[in-house]
């Protein structure tokens with residue numbers, strides 16, 4: 001289907017050489033290098049429907065960027081298959097490039113020495129976008145991202161927030177149905193982050209684009225995504241809507257307690273996990289589907305520990321995800 005992403009059993013293994021320890025080991029590695037296999041992505045399967053924004057989440061090194069690189073055609077998988085808007089990206093890179101836009105928050109795709117406006121003009125020529133269409137789209141992006149105050153500036157002189165906004169506009173100038181965003185708001189201030197999120201929401205809701213987003217920012221996930229796929233050590237450990245994940249991991253509550261003895265040991269209680277523990281401050285949360293209610297948990301906590309202060313509230317998504325990592329896969 002136009003705009004959908006299908007990933008089936010996708011895997012990518014990197015082979016790297018490692019240096020043996022010590023001088024003799026180092027010399028031996030020169031003549032007889034030791035090769036190790038790193039399974040960055042292992043047999044992952046998921047779908048993104050056309051017009052959906054899906055957040056691909058996971059800790060550092062989980063395999064998110066490697067997955068995006070395979071879906072943008074930069075890397076070839078070692079096994080499995082993927083289709084992006086009906087195209088196998090690593091087999092038909094050029095055709096795929098016409099259907100996708102990609103933004104990697106850590107690096108720009110624009111020409112460092114060209115003013116922004118000229119970069120946009122080069123992209124218009126590459127993608128053969130009719131002039132009127134290009135002008136109309138730039139006007140729309142300017143309204144949403146406030147670009148015109150710096151589009152005569154060379155890319156190398158832009159601030160990070162300005163540069164990523166230009167990258168976003170550049171990625172969408174040829175009107176692709178599918179967009180890949182790898183940590184697009186990393187390092188941005190809160191105002192610019194919100195502007196970018198508003199832009200992305202507009203692209204999904206008004207323009208019907210399909211977006212695959214990676215981020216470590218849970219506020220971003222809550223604001224933008226309905227569904228998330230969680231990967232850890234290269235494997236999918238969870239695939240569901242935010243509501244399902246909250247329900248499944250029961251994390252609709254937290255008990256925050258300050259213990260009378262800050263050095264005492266703290267352990268999980270039946271159906272209650274320790275989400276955080278710093279000094280005498282402990283945050284308890286539900287441990288799996290059979291977890292007690294918040295009031296039962298409160299009772300259990302104050303029966304087990306001597307507390308000087310206690311408060312109840314809804315869990316933050318970050319804690320829900322941590323519980324999901326621990327329970328759904330190996331953390």
Ligand SMILES: Nc1ncnc2c1ncn2[C@@H]1O[C@H](COP(=O)(O)OP(=O)(O)OP(=O)(O)O)[C@@H](O)[C@H]1O
Pocket residue numbers: 014015016038039040058059060061062063064065066067
């Ligand atoms: N070109 C490469 N050669 C060897 N190993 C690689 C290569 N690219 C990635 N890896 C390894 O694959 C694993 C997954 O890396 P990847 O960049 O996909 O993780 P990630 O989930 O995007 O992490 P982060 O959140 O830190 O960006 C890591 O162990 C990484 O060291």
